[in-house]
Amino acid sequence: MSAPHVLIRIGGEGGEGIISTGDLLSRAASRQGLCIMTYRTYPAEIKGGLAQFQMKLASDPIRSIGLRFQHLMAFNQEALDAFHDGMLKGGTIYYDPAECPDLSKVSGEIERVPIPLTDLAKEKGGSIRGKNMVALGFLSRLASVDLETVAGLVREKFKRKGEKVLDSNLASLNAGYDLGDQTIDGRGVKLTPKSQRGQSIVISGNEATMLGALAAGCKYMAGYPITPASSILEFATRHLPRFGGTVVQAEDEISAMASCIGASFVGKKAMTATSGPGLMLKGELITLASTQELPVVIIDVQRGGPSTGLPTKQEQSDLKFAIYGTAGEAPKIVVAPATVEDCFYLTAKAFSLAEEYQMPVIVLSDTNLAVRTETVPEFDVSRVDVAERLRPTPEQMKDYKRYEDTPTGVSPIIDPGTPGGLHIAPGLEHDEYGTPCYTGVNHTKMNAKRFRKLETLSKRAEEWMADWAPVEGAELCIIGWGSTKGAIQEACQMAAERGIRVSHFHPRIVAPLPEAQIREALSKVKKVIVVEENFTGQFSHFLKAKFKFDPVEVLRSMGVPITPDEVLEEIVKVHETLHPAKPQGASYAHR
Missing domain, CATH: 3.40.50.920 (Rossmann fold)
Structure with a gap:
């Protein structure tokens, strides 16, 4: 039947391929011209625990995915018990009878269709590990996604694992699609792609964030792995060196931030990425960068807290720390992307703000943005404003004051080694030359200078x-x-x-x-x-x-x-x- 959109959730044990199944199906739908948005949760453990992937496929652009759904593919009893209450009236549960023996709690308004994922995977693919491919084939038929499009993505994913593994997965995929042909009947959904949509891509928030950094001219990235920000570091490792940049996986969050300050001091556009616990560890050094008036971009992908908290769950609870988490009073800029598209453009803008105002800029992303994928218009790099640091005039170089008190609060900055530009960048309070100075009058003056930069920015109604x-x-x-x-x-x-x-x-x-x-x-x-x-x-x-x-x-x-x-x-x-x-x-x- 024709419909404006379809909502599908896949649930099962972490490590069973729940996330990869949803990812492959949503990307195949996008290749057919549909708009997609996905949402996923996964356990903090490497294997085991409850994982789920929800996708919304539609003809028109999608604003929100919601949390209710029409179709549930349950790999096991835990997923069925956890998710059946979230179904829309008249929805359908597709369940593996080998793993879901008890359907007594499911509402009578929900249709139940047995799908022998385990048995088909063993029979057709030779291994129960292929049951996610059976599910992928079946759901592709349900959503009217072309089998060959899905198979092409499966080949891309498994070609490096050898012909035997690839053939096994394709056999399971075909078995699931054939089963869908036999059982779906009127439950299938036909979505009509919009031919006038223009060039678009499917991308996650974390990927868009790092692409924004590349577009802004980032040349140094240091980080320490932490959920859900790790994929930013991984993406940077693969791509930043191709653009003349350097990536460092540091021994901890503190040293990652410290090395970014060092890179900024010598003139490089630098960034780090973390989540709430890491942001706290970086706090003292963020304050140092503010006092030194050095541009650094800090990506904070928020997750549930406090402490280790909920490492894989959504929350917006780092705002106060991002704004006020300093020793003393240290100005910084905080921005918050609202969409995956925003992650690209606002990260690029963060670099411009950091360079222009010579201070740390914190980008408050979150788990929902970081891990979800969605269809967005192809990024327009010409929209990226690549700002550079204010440099001293020849007249200013005659008596160079690194922290010159200016009407905007922004002082000319030069790279170390420039003739006539010898200076230090201390964490101690200092005068206009950078010389430590502890008088109350000087401290008040330099505080006013540093905060004047925020006043200057706040007057820009852009x-x-x-x-x-x-x-x-x-x-x-x-x-x-x-x-x-x-x-x-x-x-x-x-x-x-x-x-x-x-x-x-x-x-x-x-x-x-x-x-x-x-x-x-x-x-x-x-x-x-x-x-x-x-x-x-x-x-x-x-x-x-x-x-x-x-x-x-x-x-x-x-x-x-x-x-x-x-x-x-x-x-x-x-x-x-x-x-x-x-x-x-x-x-x-x-x-």
Whole structure:
């Protein structure tokens, strides 16, 4: 049947090929011209534990994937028990009878179809390890994805493992597709690709982040493996040397940050990537870079905390540490991409900001953005603004002051070894020449100079700083940040269909805030809802302190992305408080 989209979830044990099955199917669908968005969770263990991959395939661009689905492929009983409650009414469970003996908890409104993944894998492919290929073939038929397109991706994946392994996987794939031909009947979904979509790619947030760094001219990357940021380091290792860059896997987070500062000091555009625990370890050296006024880009792929926390789950809980986590008062810029496409352009912008303002820039990504793949327009490198450092004039070189107190707070910087430019970059408080100086007057002066850079930036009301979708006559405005954008956009659209007008403001720069734009957005509505994925309302607290208003807080810390339905529910509640219904039959006429 024809449909606007199809939602499929695959669940099973980590190590059974759950993620690779979903990845292959979604990429094959994209090659046929469909738009895709994926979401995955996997256990912290290398093998074992519950893993799941959800994909949304559609004819039109996708804003949010949601968490409910129409089709579930259950590899085992644990997946069936964990996920059947998330199904949409009238959905179908495809289960392996060898691994799913108990279906008693499944709603009678859900259709159940046995798919002998284990038996077919052994019979056709010669190994139960091929049951994910059986599932891939079956789901390809379900979603009307061409078998040869999928087979081509399987060949790419397994060709290096030898002919025997490849043939086994292809046999299992074909068996699954043939079974789909026999059993799917009217359950199959036919999606029509949009021929006018233009050039597009399928990419993850972490891949887009590193591509943005390359486009900005990054020449040095140092990191230490940490979930979910490790793939940035892996991607850099494969590609940065091709562009004349250097990649270092350091012995720990601290030394990775220290080496980036060293690379920046000698004139290279440098970056590191980490997650919450690593950001904390880097904290002292981020403060050092701020005091030395050296540009460094730090990618923080947020995950569930605190401490080791939930290494593979979604959360937006590093905001306060990113802004305030310093010894003393050390300015830094914090930006937050909202989409996979943003990961490219905003990472490139982070390098420009770091170089222009000579300070650390933290890019707050998150697990949802990092690991999901989606269809995005091919990146336009001509849109990347490659800023360079402010260099001294010949006149300034006659008496070079590395930390010259300027109207913008930005001082001319030169590379070590430049004749006449001898200076040091101390962590101690210092004067304009870089000489340590501890007087209160000098400390106040240099603090003002360093923070003046943020004041200079905050006055720039530029389009990239925020997405604002004002709606004429709206009484409500939703403010979100980071990857909540898609869910908020869909919720606003759903609210409009109910006759509720809602504006949406979504900053990409969160420190310093784009104050003028936010004040304008606040001035046009009666009530504000702040949506974020943490327990304490970190962004809401930041906004309340700055703008003195009382928003409704919608907070989630469930380890999964917030959904459009959850946001819509809060919109309706707030709308009803603004427009309470009159009691039925009530009359206010004087009698």
